[in-house]
Amino acid sequence: MSTQDPTTPEDGSGEDGESTSSHQVPAGSEGGSAGARRRRLRDRSPVAAFFVEIGVILLIAVVISFVVKTFLLxxxxxxxxxxxxxxxxxxxxxxxxxxxxxxxxxxxxxxxxxxxxxxxxxxxxxxxxxxxxxxxxxxxxxxxxxxxxxxxxxxxxxxxxxxxxxxxxxxxxxxxxxxxxxxxxxxxxxxxxxxxxxxxxxxxxxxxxxxxxxxxxxxxxxxxxxxxxxxxxxxxxxxxxxxxxxxxxxxxxxxxxxxxxxxxx
Structure with missing residues (x-):
């Protein structure tokens, strides 16, 4: 004989169909907002993001050039x-x-x-x-x-x-x-x-x-x-x-x- 409560759906939802799981993260929590903030920053300042990327590329190029000049050519x-x-x-x-x-x-x-x-x-x-x-x-x-x-x-x-x-x-x-x-x-x-x-x-x-x-x-x-x-x-x-x-x-x-x-x- 089944011991499952007939009033409780197997997916854990309540009578009104809403989930009652304790693991759901509220939309406004700190953990869920970090990625969203970064995306909003990129969306608001594409020019700044472009120059940041260029700066990183130039820095890498300078480091590589220095290593090559010091040890190889x-x-x-x-x-x-x-x-x-x-x-x-x-x-x-x-x-x-x-x-x-x-x-x-x-x-x-x-x-x-x-x-x-x-x-x-x-x-x-x-x-x-x-x-x-x-x-x-x-x-x-x-x-x-x-x-x-x-x-x-x-x-x-x-x-x-x-x-x-x-x-x-x-x-x-x-x-x-x-x-x-x-x-x-x-x-x-x-x-x-x-x-x-x-x-x-x-x-x-x-x-x-x-x-x-x-x-x-x-x-x-x-x-x-x-x-x-x-x-x-x-x-x-x-x-x-x-x-x-x-x-x-x-x-x-x-x-x-x-x-x-x-x-x-």
């Missing part, structure tokens, strides 16, 4: 003629920051290094910048135009003997003559004779426009023989990104050094 401005024709004045390049920490720097690489010994004082100074440009450079949205950085090509690495010049006027690295296709048209490998051994954990660097480059040759009388410590290397040039008609590789060319024997061989 960084843009630099070319202020002088020392790397022509490979890199020209006003070119912008992107540098791979994973070299040398992860990727080994090799002969033929075009690198950017921190000018801890004031080499750039002998070349064209970087252009003046505004505080806004400095801020954009800091977060990675503009190329670094600071004169505290120098771009050159690696000719020798730690332990290499770099000399100039052999009978045909070419540089030699560990006794191997080097044909240099990247040299500025009309330039000879070097007007200065030298014969140095690159200190360990350092690189010997030269500009492609040899007559306009104050590079390792100009500092070979210093204790480090003009070599740049690897710890000062910021990274390897990856690509030219500006101006548009000069888009292309970063200038690295390892092929001329393919037959160079290891130091001491």
């Amino acid at each position: 960084r843009a630099f401005y070319i202020p002088s003629e020392s790397m022509e024709d490979t890199l020209q004045v006003d070119d912008r390049i992107v540098v791979n920051l994973l070299a040398p920490e992860i990727s080994e720097v090799q002969r033929g690489d075009v690198i950017v290094f921190e000018d801890t010994r004031a080499w750039s004082s002998g070349e064209v100074p970087a252009p003046e910048t505004t505080p806004l440009q400095d801020a954009l450079t800091f977060v990675g949205l503009m190329p670094d135009a600071s004169e505290h950085y120098v771009v050159k090509r690696v000719i020798g690495v730690g332990g290499d003997e770099v000399a100039c010049c052999e009978a045909d006027g070419r540089l030699t690295v560990n006794g191997e003559p080097i044909d240099e296709p990247y040299l500025y048209p009309g330039d000879e490998p070097s007007r200065t004779e030298f014969d140095i051994t690159v200190p360990e954990n350092s690189v010997w660097v030269m500009g492609d426009h040899r007559r306009a480059s104050a590079d390792s040759r100009a500092h070979r009388q210093e204790p480090d023989h003009g070599a740049v410590p690897v710890e000062d290397v910021v990274g390897r040039s990856l690509a030219r990104v500006w101006p548009i008609d000069r888009w292309g590789g970063g200038g690295t060319d390892r092929d001329p050094f393919a037959d160079v024997p290891a130091a001491g061989d």
Whole structure:
């Protein structure tokens, strides 16, 4: 026999059909009004909501740019003629920051290094910048135009003997003559004779426009023989990104050094 009260419907409603459930939330309760308030705010101020969304997107873009600039890629401005024709004045390049920490720097690489010994004082100074440009450079949205950085090509690495010049006027690295296709048209490998051994954990660097480059040759009388410590290397040039008609590789060319024997061989 059923024990259900015949006067009480199974759905819990009363005699008049109205629900008697204690779980119903009143329309004006605090919990049910939060979402409604947000919807009303959006409905009342679509312009404000649009600008808030734009601001969030820009903030995310700046954060991503800063992370990329700090750990992966960084843009630099070319202020002088020392790397022509490979890199020209006003070119912008992107540098791979994973070299040398992860990727080994090799002969033929075009690198950017921190000018801890004031080499750039002998070349064209970087252009003046505004505080806004400095801020954009800091977060990675503009190329670094600071004169505290120098771009050159690696000719020798730690332990290499770099000399100039052999009978045909070419540089030699560990006794191997080097044909240099990247040299500025009309330039000879070097007007200065030298014969140095690159200190360990350092690189010997030269500009492609040899007559306009104050590079390792100009500092070979210093204790480090003009070599740049690897710890000062910021990274390897990856690509030219500006101006548009000069888009292309970063200038690295390892092929001329393919037959160079290891130091001491």
